[in-house]
Amino acid sequence: MTSRWGVPFLGVCLVAGLACGNHQNELAEITRSKTAVAREVRLEKALTDHNAALAARPLAQWIMPAPLKEISGLALTKDGRMLTHGDETGEIWEVDYRRGILVKHFFLGENSVKGDFEGITIVNDVIFLLASNGKIYEFHEGANNAHVKYDIIETGLKAACEFEGIAYDPTINSLLMACKHIHDKNVHDALVLYRLGLANDSTSRLSMLTVPIADILKANGWKSFHPSDITIDSETGNYVLISSLEKGMVEVTPAGDVVFARPLPEGHQQAEGIAITKDSILVVSDEAKQGPGLITLYKWP
Numbered sequence: 001m002t003s004r005w006g007v008p009f010l011g012v013c014l015v016a017g018l019a020c021g022n023h024q025n026e027l028a029e030i031t032r033s034k035t036a037v038a039r040e041v042r043l044e045k046a047l048t049d050h051n052a053a054l055a056a057r058p059l060a061q062w063i064m065p066a067p068l069k070e071i072s073g074l075a076l077t078k079d080g081r082m083l084t085h086g087d088e089t090g091e092i093w094e095v096d097y098r099r100g101i102l103v104k105h106f107f108l109g110e111n112s113v114k115g116d117f118e119g120i121t122i123v124n125d126v127i128f129l130l131a132s133n134g135k136i137y138e139f140h141e142g143a144n145n146a147h148v149k150y151d152i153i154e155t156g157l158k159a160a161c162e163f164e165g166i167a168y169d170p171t172i173n174s175l176l177m178a179c180k181h182i183h184d185k186n187v188h189d190a191l192v193l194y195r196l197g198l199a200n201d202s203t204s205r206l207s208m209l210t211v212p213i214a215d216i217l218k219a220n221g222w223k224s225f226h227p228s229d230i231t232i233d234s235e236t237g238n239y240v241l242i243s244s245l246e247k248g249m250v251e252v253t254p255a256g257d258v259v260f261a262r263p264l265p266e267g268h269q270q271a272e273g274i275a276i277t278k279d280s281i282l283v284v285s286d287e288a289k290q291g292p293g294l295i296t297l298y299k300w301p
Contacts, residue, residue: 008238022175032224034279047281047299048103059281062100065294067103068093071285071293072163073119073229074273075127077141083118084273084295085129089113090137090150092127097283097295105224106142108127109227112159113137115141119166119273122299123198128175130166133158136196157194159183165229168221169254173198174205178227178241189214191225191241191252203216216261222246225261229274233301235283245268265298 005100039060046059053295070087075081082097094274095101108129115137119130129137134157135273139150152246161179167178172195176178179192187298190210197205213225219242228244233251238259251259264284282300 007023015108032296036101040098043297047279048208059297059299060100061297062095062295064096064231064288064295065102066292067091069288070286072117072272072283073130074154074275074283074295075120075122076275076277077122080125080278081118082275082277082283083122083127083141085117087117087287088115090115091130092129092142095295097277097281097297100295104144106144106146106148108137108139108148110147113148116252118164118180119203121168121176123168123175126227127169128153128166130177131164132164132180134161134177136166138153153196155194155196156207161192161194165227165241165274167230167232169195169232169237169239171254174207175222176232176239178229178230180228182228189224189284191227191250193230193239196274209254209256211256211258213250213258213261216250216258220246220248220261220263222248225250231274231276233276234278240274240276242274244268244272244287247271249274267293268296 014190019162043060059266072085072087075083080094085289090113094103096103109242116132117129118132118276121128127139134155136153137150139148142148162184163177164180165178167176174195177194182192190212193209195207226243226245227241230239230241233240238251238253242249249264250261268286269289271284272287275283280300282298286295
């Protein structure tokens with residue numbers, strides 16, 4: 001499938017021994033083309049390559065088109081497809097992360113709702129899009145170029161946090177919302193996550209997890225840690241967060257114990273989204289800063 005401009009949208013630069021180039025003028029049947037098949041073959045080879053020298057290098061890096069220069073959160077559907085979104089408009093894109101191909105895009109509302117969108121997650125067939133003020137947009141996936149209806153969940157947390165990043169923890173049937181800027185002046189050297197239970201409509205379903213991080217801040221030379229997205233490792237159930245400001249990554253257990261804290265690999269200009277696939281690929285999205293927006297793939301863990 002092609003984009004609304006009539007061509008597949010992604011340029012591509014594959015690393016770790018894979019080919020580099022720009023393929024914006026490929027045929028409409030790109031998902032079945034020789035190029036697309038070859039990309040996936042090379043990705044599979046990189047995934048199974050046990051060369052230690054390549055372990056920390058990207059498997060692949062996909063160049064975003066101009067409409068996704070402010071690419072933000074990432075989310076995986078139940079059948080393993082990847083959805084993403086921009087920062088200012090309720091426009092959802094499906095990207096084939098294994099082949100670097102745009103599959104489709106659709107819009108929230110007839111006039112494409114505006115907002116400061118900072119994260120996306122999926123629960124079965126329901127999609128949740130988080131705005132920085134804690135407002136959550138709930139909707140179902142649409143066809144290519146469709147405009148879909150949505151509902152709004154008012155969390156009432158605008159005064160508590162500026163949010164960036166949302167994920168779903170199936171073990172407690174709750175949405176996780178990561179605080180980038182904590183407005184409570186009494187909270188220092190901590191990660192703050194809000195949990196929103198999906199079992200009922202009561203506001204009492206809200207709870208907060210505070211993770212002390214003074215030790216990891218000192219160890220990494222960070223003054224603070226401002227999450228830009230959150231995901232869950234389905235193998236361990238742990239929460240994995242990234243920060244565009246600190247250029248770092250932190251993994252914590254659902255109980256709030258820190259598993260690790262480390263810098264992101266070099267080259268991330270503004271890491272805004274994270275996802276971990278069932279085939280053990282870490283996907284990081286970068287908003288355009290010095291160059292175009294990017295999606296980068298790594299082996300996980």
